[in-house]
Amino acid sequence: MSPADRFLRNHRNEHLLFVGRLGFATAVMALMVGALVWRYFDLQISRHGDFVTLAERNRIHVRAIPPPRGLIFDRNGILLADNRPGFTLSIAVERAGNLDALLGALDELLDLGDSEIERFRELAARRRPYESVPLRYNLSELEQSLLAVNEYRLDGVEIAAQLIRHYPLGERFAHVLGYVGRIDERELKTLDPAAYSGIYLIGKTGLERFYERELLGRPGAEYVETNARGRVMRVLDRVPPAAGANLRLHLDARLQEVAYQALAGARGAVVAIDTKTGGVLAMASAPSFDPNPFVTGISTAEYKALIESPDNPLFDRAVRGQYPPGSTVKPVFGLAALDSGIATPSFGIYDPGFFRLDNSTHKYRDWKRGGHGIVNLYDAIVQSCDVYFYTVGTRMGIDRLHRYATAFGFGAPTGVDLPNEAAGIMPSREWKPGARGLAWYPGDTVNTSIGQGFMTATPLQLAVATSRIAMRGEVRAPRLGRTLGLSPVANPPSAAPIRVASEHWDEIFRGMRGVVEDRQGTARSAIAAMGPATYTMAGKTGTAQVVGVKQNARYDPRRLTKTQLDHALFIAFAPVESPRIAVGVLVENGEHGSSTAAPVARRVIDAFMQFYPDGTGHE
Amino acid sequence: MSKPDFDRHLREPGAAVYGRRSHWLIPHVDPVLTLLLVILMAAGLLVLYSASGRDMGQIQRQMLFMGVGLAAMSFAAQIPPRILLRWSWLPYVLGILLLVGVDLFGSGAKGAQRWLAIGPVRFQPSELLKIAVPLVLSAYFGSRLLPPRFKDVCLAVAVLLVPLLLVAIQPDLGTAILIGAGGAFVLFLAGIGIRYLAVALLGVLAGAPAMWLFALHDYQKNRILTLLDPQQDKLGTGWNIIQSTTAIGSGGLTGKGWFQGTQSQLDFLPESHTDFIIAVLSEEFGFLAVLALLALYMLIVFRGLAISLAAPSMFGRLLAGTISLTFFLYVFVNIGMVAGLLPVVGVPLPMISYGGTSVVTLSIGFGILMAVRSEIDTRG
Numbered sequence: 001m002s003p004a005d006r007f008l009r010n011h012r013n014e015h016l017l018f019v020g021r022l023g024f025a026t027a028v029m030a031l032m033v034g035a036l037v038w039r040y041f042d043l044q045i046s047r048h049g050d051f052v053t054l055a056e057r058n059r060i061h062v063r064a065i066p067p068p069r070g071l072i073f074d075r076n077g078i079l080l081a082d083n084r085p086g087f088t089l090s091i092a093v094e095r096a097g098n099l100d101a102l103l104g105a106l107d108e109l110l111d112l113g114d115s116e117i118e119r120f121r122e123l124a125a126r127r128r129p130y131e132s133v134p135l136r137y138n139l140s141e142l143e144q145s146l147l148a149v150n151e152y153r154l155d156g157v158e159i160a161a162q163l164i165r166h167y168p169l170g171e172r173f174a175h176v177l178g179y180v181g182r183i184d185e186r187e188l189k190t191l192d193p194a195a196y197s198g199i200y201l202i203g204k205t206g207l208e209r210f211y212e213r214e215l216l217g218r219p220g221a222e223y224v225e226t227n228a229r230g231r232v233m234r235v236l237d238r239v240p241p242a243a244g245a246n247l248r249l250h251l252d253a254r255l256q257e258v259a260y261q262a263l264a265g266a267r268g269a270v271v272a273i274d275t276k277t278g279g280v281l282a283m284a285s286a287p288s289f290d291p292n293p294f295v296t297g298i299s300t301a302e303y304k305a306l307i308e309s310p311d312n313p314l315f316d317r318a319v320r321g322q323y324p325p326g327s328t329v330k331p332v333f334g335l336a337a338l339d340s341g342i343a344t345p346s347f348g349i350y351d352p353g354f355f356r357l358d359n360s361t362h363k364y365r366d367w368k369r370g371g372h373g374i375v376n377l378y379d380a381i382v383q384s385c386d387v388y389f390y391t392v393g394t395r396m397g398i399d400r401l402h403r404y405a406t407a408f409g410f411g412a413p414t415g416v417d418l419p420n421e422a423a424g425i426m427p428s429r430e431w432k433p434g435a436r437g438l439a440w441y442p443g444d445t446v447n448t449s450i451g452q453g454f455m456t457a458t459p460l461q462l463a464v465a466t467s468r469i470a471m472r473g474e475v476r477a478p479r480l481g482r483t484l485g486l487s488p489v490a491n492p493p494s495a496a497p498i499r500v501a502s503e504h505w506d507e508i509f510r511g512m513r514g515v516v517e518d519r520q521g522t523a524r525s526a527i528a529a530m531g532p533a534t535y536t537m538a539g540k541t542g543t544a545q546v547v548g549v550k551q552n553a554r555y556d557p558r559r560l561t562k563t564q565l566d567h568a569l570f571i572a573f574a575p576v577e578s579p580r581i582a583v584g585v586l587v588e589n590g591e592h593g594s595s596t597a598a599p600v601a602r603r604v605i606d607a608f609m610q611f612y613p614d615g616t617g618h619e
Numbered sequence: 620m621s622k623p624d625f626d627r628h629l630r631e632p633g634a635a636v637y638g639r640r641s642h643w644l645i646p647h648v649d650p651v652l653t654l655l656l657v658i659l660m661a662a663g664l665l666v667l668y669s670a671s672g673r674d675m676g677q678i679q680r681q682m683l684f685m686g687v688g689l690a691a692m693s694f695a696a697q698i699p700p701r702i703l704l705r706w707s708w709l710p711y712v713l714g715i716l717l718l719v720g721v722d723l724f725g726s727g728a729k730g731a732q733r734w735l736a737i738g739p740v741r742f743q744p745s746e747l748l749k750i751a752v753p754l755v756l757s758a759y760f761g762s763r764l765l766p767p768r769f770k771d772v773c774l775a776v777a778v779l780l781v782p783l784l785l786v787a788i789q790p791d792l793g794t795a796i797l798i799g800a801g802g803a804f805v806l807f808l809a810g811i812g813i814r815y816l817a818v819a820l821l822g823v824l825a826g827a828p829a830m831w832l833f834a835l836h837d838y839q840k841n842r843i844l845t846l847l848d849p850q851q852d853k854l855g856t857g858w859n860i861i862q863s864t865t866a867i868g869s870g871g872l873t874g875k876g877w878f879q880g881t882q883s884q885l886d887f888l889p890e891s892h893t894d895f896i897i898a899v900l901s902e903e904f905g906f907l908a909v910l911a912l913l914a915l916y917m918l919i920v921f922r923g924l925a926i927s928l929a930a931p932s933m934f935g936r937l938l939a940g941t942i943s944l945t946f947f948l949y950v951f952v953n954i955g956m957v958a959g960l961l962p963v964v965g966v967p968l969p970m971i972s973y974g975g976t977s978v979v980t981l982s983i984g985f986g987i988l989m990a991v992r993s994e995i996d997t998r999g
Binding site: 032227228 | 867920927937
């Protein structure tokens with residue numbers, strides 16, 4: 001470098017240097033543009049498909065459309081379980097942003113309870129992705145307006161019209177229909193998520209539970225386009241849901257009403273069966289409750305009141321209540337005595353008012369102090385003579401008693417289409433060591449022969465046994481459901497009939513008719529007091545001890561509390577000539593089958609005869 | 620002095636007098652560059668109309684900004700280069716003063732103090748420095764012997780560092796880097812020695828960890844981490860990049876069509892009308908449109924570089940070259956960041972993103988580029 005170069009500008013050199021640098025910069029720019037082109041090529045061409053999928057997943061969401069649940073009708077088409085539109089507040093948690101803040105804001109508006117929030121959080125923790133979680137059902141108009149006004153600050157909140165189960169006849173059918181309620185944690189683990197997408201209610205009890213699968217229907221789906229905040233912009237495609245099958249019952253709402261009213265003020269149950277079909281015409285349990293609050297979530301206070309009520313209204317006495325059947329089993333055991341040759345119609349015994357086993361001083365008392373004198377089978381049934389049945393029962397032995405009672409349905413679930421049916425107990429030589437750890441004593445047979453001791457039965461079992469007597473041994477499982485959609489409800493295969501000689505049936509029919517008609521009949525005065533009937537009726541009273549009476553003591557109602565009083569039972573069928581209806585009645589602590597239970601049966605049968613003077617038309 | 624010299628001397632003052640008068644009368648707007656810019660703006664409006672959700676009001680405002688920008692460009696193009704040279708320090712000093720003012724009194728947006736309100740107009744002084752720094756440095760090196768000596772380099776670095784630090788503490792790291800890049804381009808084009816470049820590179824490499832530990836704010840660190848793995852925070856900082864790459868990728872070769880971009884129209888794409896507008900273009904018009912846009916940008920850059928090469932003075936060359944390269948850098952940073960190649964910094968897509976400041980500043984830059992070109996005309 002010459003000295004001159006250092007002080008004089010060399011334009012040529014400077015220019016060359018500049019051009020060189022610019023060239024270098026251009027080369028670098030070309031590389032950078034190349035990088036951009038490569039990157040965009042990679043995104044837009046090479047991985048185009050992946051990003052299309054991502055974009056579609058962004059905007060398209062599948063929303064389940066819950067199917068309308070099948071309706072439930074009585075035999076005449078009266079609606080028993082309906083779906084009503086209601087507004088439900090749900091939260092799409094993914095879009096809510098700050099969930100705690102949102103719940104806080106909703107709490108200010110709607111006054112959420114702690115349990116409501118807690119339940120929501122449980123549901124939210126188990127939700128499927130992007131599924132909205134219900135917070136409150138059946139929003140009132142005020143609540144809807146509050147939410148609408150504040151919508152701008154409630155991101156993620158959804159208010160949707162939903163069908164909510166409603167039971168128009170409320171407490172009359174509460175036990176037999178059951179109710180639907182929110183799917184709980186235990187149920188959620190077992191049920192198929194696809195079958196229940198978008199569905200929050202499931203049959204909890206009664207028919208709603210038994211026919212859950214059929215009533216449910218199949219959820220549909222809606223493919224919707226949403227924006228980034230989860231707002232639905234439009235519906236792209238829709239697969240309609242398939243409604244659940246409508247369930248039509250054998251039950252008659254009018255008869256159910258009569259049965260329920262007949263039990264008014266009492267604790268008890270009535271079951272009426274169409275003897276020709278096995279269809280259950282009425283099945284009432286009292287006291288009852290309103291099932292509707294259970295659908296949307298009953299308040300803790302309301303639930304507590306139901307649970308803690310001494311009358312136990314939630315308990316379905318008709319299929320879950322197990323009571324000693326008492327004297328109502330006498331027709332069955334009388335038939336057993338005839339059929340097994342232990343007794344003939346003319347065979348008589350002397351009843352001194354008590355019965356003693358050989359080699360024993362223990363007195364098994366008759367309900368009538370002083371006894372009935374000389375009685376044959378007819379007298380024994382009409383007057384409900386205990387000593388006669390102690391005698392023939394002991395002679396038959398427990399094995400025979402067990403065999404006959406079982407044939408009439410005692411000691412096993414009847415197979416009715418309801419969940420959790422109780423089996424009752426028909427004790428046997430094999431049963432006692434297992435259940436009580438003791439050997440079978442002859443005294444046990446004595447007690448069993450009048451339906452006391454270990455023996456228990458549900459009111460449904462009583463009605464079923466009565467129906468089998470009325471049908472002279474035809475065995476039919478009781479059924480509530482008649483048709484599901486267009487197809488009939490499948491009946492269980494009918495068991496072999498109970499084969500007993502015709503004249504034996506006649507003798508039992510005569511006895512049971514005498515209970516109602518004979519001057520000495522235990523139910524005569526109670527039934528006659530209700531006026532002349534247009535039909536013939538056969539029945540049997542029963543009184544079941546709740547507390548044991550000591551050897552030399554007397555049953556003294558004045559010394560017992562209300563819940564220690566005897567249970568009253570009554571079974572009946574009519575008309576005797578061609579039976580169409582069989583009824584079982586139980587009134588807890590009703591003291592006498594004749595005075596409290598028989599009138600209930602009469603009212604139900606009266607109503608049935610009035611509604612169906614020419615039969616139910618389904619035989 | 621020889622006679623011809625004298626003749627020339629005689630002629631020159633006259634010509635100069637004439638030229639000085641006539642310079643304002645002859646339009647110096649470069650028709651080629653203007654045409655390219657207008658095409659770019661028109662394309663931008665097309666995309667913006669879709670990105671804004673067919674908001675005609677926004678289009679009208681953007682057209683107003685563009686009008687103001689073109690007017691400012693035309694005016695800047697008329698400024699005689701000599702005046703630019705003489706007053707090159709003025710915008711720089713003014714910019715520094717305003718920056719200090721912003722740091723002390725400015726109004727914040729998203730936690731950063733960047734804006735200064737003068738009446739109804741809000742503007743960022745840092746934008747002024749994007750022009751002022753190249754201007755003052757080009758003027759300085761234009762009057763020195765090149766390649767620059769150590770003393771010149773030190774002085775230039777000092778001139779560069781003052782505004783850079785003032786912007787960085789706002790904090791607006793993106794703008795600071797762009798201002799720094801503008802200054803660096805001047806130094807580079809001025810022919811700074813390779814060893815300086817090596818030292819600068821080493822400095823950056825050594826300084827980066829220190830910056831990470833002491834200087835960067837958490838949100839800035841997040842942006843860099845997000846670049847490396849957008850999935851780590853899908854709904855937070857990663858959201859923008861995931862959504863923009865999804866928009867770009869789903870556009871494919873020819874795009875989904877105008878207004879048909881689901882990512883853009885359904886609000887999955889954030890900042891779709893401002894910094895991320897290239898994603899809208901990519902989604903709705905596809906890879907081919909991206910290529911066309913890049914081509915258009917490169918034509919503008921090359922036109923600028925051509926002006927730079929033809930400029931008679933080193934001041935003009937440096938200034939025009941730096942403006943062109945800076946323009947390219949904006950384009951690259953924006954398109955690169957939206958596609959997830961670079962960390963997200965607040966750089967709009969030149970002439971297309973919605974916003975007045977960017978359009979007007981860039982237009983003034985192009986006006987100055989045209990002013991440099993007027994030097995060629997005058998000579999020619």
